[in-house]
Amino acid sequence: MTTETESPGSVRADSGQQHLDGATRVGLYETMVLCRTFEEAILREYHADKGPGFDIGKGLIPGEMHLSAGQEPVAAGVCAHLTTDDALTATHRPHHLAIAHGMGLRAMAAEIFGRETGLGRGRGGHMHLFDPATHFSCSGIVAEGYPPALGQAFAFKRQGTDRIAVAVAGEGASNSGAFHESINLAAMWTLPVVFVVEDNDWAISVPRDAATAVKSNATRAVAYDIPGERIEGNDVEATWAAAKRAVARARAGEGPSLIEVHTLRLWGHFEGDAQGYRPELAEVPSYDPIPRYEQILRAAGLLDDDAVARAAATAKEKVEDAVDFAKNSPLPDPASATSYVFA
């Protein structure tokens, strides 16, 4: 990367190994803002009509809701290297990854609202977003999004393309069989996969330290003889740099890599989670990665008040348009409840 021109505001991320120009840095920020704006809107709409008290099955958005606030650096840093021809499999907490990967917000919001115009015509819900246009999918079962990504990578490889599959799971998933089986098989067959672990410290209420024998899942990559990196500090630029290496390796046909990002679950496991198990709860907002990154970019001269306001306004416009679209879309016809079991 030494031949790249370093524009004003650019940095050498990741101990100077990867050049990150100003426009890319602003792009990472804007992606994170868009993800957060979406989650804030869903948060608002979700809680708007759950009362009196809190009834999880009530309201325009019923059911469990796992929001991704705080984990935006993973989505922005990884997806910056992908096109919508690349596949991405995500978890029960999928919104940030879907948005960063380029999923249309209207169909996504409509699915979350259970509408006929949603990605799955209201059959899936927020944990089951399937978008053929961006080759995005997610699974509500921990670690079980990894295996299908192998098959997408397998198909892309056989088609002679340099398309890749990215498989995302949480740190709680790293103790499951699907996680290990998948990495071994991808390594054996040199599949173009990037495995990503979002370590947000918590498997619902169980802390990582109480469940996972290794300090870093990069250690587990060693066990499968593939490159592994752990990014500390929820650092979007270091994530971007690690993902750049892993994506390039996969596209070059050299096989899978694993990236673990120590990220942050800013809110509860799901909405309604009082998080009584979380000792540092009062401090959590101070770790929010978005204001922190905003300060870094302001200091680098890449953002000012106007730019920040513009990014917020642009995101708000897109998100509110999607929410309005969803709320004004028809509900599915109950008579069609048994449709789509078979093709």
Next chain:
Amino acid sequence: MTITDTTTPAAGATSRRLTTAKAMVDAIAQEMERDPSVVYLGEDVGAYGGIFSSTTGLLDRFGPDRVLDTPISETAFIGLGIGAAVEGMRPIVELMFADFMGVCLDQIYNHMAKIHFESGGNVTVPMVLTTAVGGGYSDGAQHSQCLWGTFAHLPGMKVVVPSNPADAKGLMTAAIRDDNPVVYMFHKGVMGLPWMAKNPRATAAVPDGEHVVPIGKAAVAREGSDVTVVTVSLSVHHALDVAEKLAGEDISVEVLDLRSLVPLDREAILASVAKTGRLVVVDEDYLSFGMSGEVVATVTDHDPTMLKAPVQRVAAPDVPIPYSHVLEYAVLPRPERIEAAVRQAVTG
């Protein structure tokens, strides 16, 4: 591999006598020839040719890029099949024994079977999950189950259970071409393996060339007028043997081979029972909450007065399949139990 392959064609017909295993491989090979997106993967499907000869010769013919031995990682490689199918391939993935579903069921019923539905029909998963079922050779409780009722209970996958060589070929062709996930359950006892007791019908005439048996259509394996035996897989042969024997006593037994549990050919069941008024269901799977109950409910939901006598069910009586030969034969739907049930149905 020493599969019997007599090549005496039926007079004037373009067919060969093949074992069920060979017929299955014939269909897979034809489809692999026809469609480069078809691949076969699983444990010991390469050089070994499949523990139950489901892939004999395919590696030599199509090479290791299309016939792939996997690690013992059923979750990973079944999931791989799902992802490949989503991206336009038509993988055939083998789960060596249906009994092994426990280590990978999440990929099967939460992913393979649900993605089409959860996507509102926008994503298809055209894959075949092949798996060996059944007992009768003292393989114990973890290697002898049928479990087709369990697969059939979970929505979103077709469940195909061939009983003979021609159907094995025709249903395999249909399964590969189907845009849905199809679980293709082959009984070890009908494969015609040289190292296992087999029914003589495990080798039979199989049409050459393209042969498709539509999924969801039962077959009348033997016509009769006094009593209907509804069954699948190896039990079809036992039922046919019983029918042959009882014909000498002027008991006319109709044998209906369902061929698939999903979709279930309810019309064929009703048509046969409408004719005979008496029903015996034979199921090598567990008795309760399964295929036999579903077949009976098909009749009683429609018109219970069709039945002239109580229904007889011959199934594994809700115990794990025992190891000891005498115990295993006591619980399997052997011909003796089927014969007794038929006699009860016609006299009751």
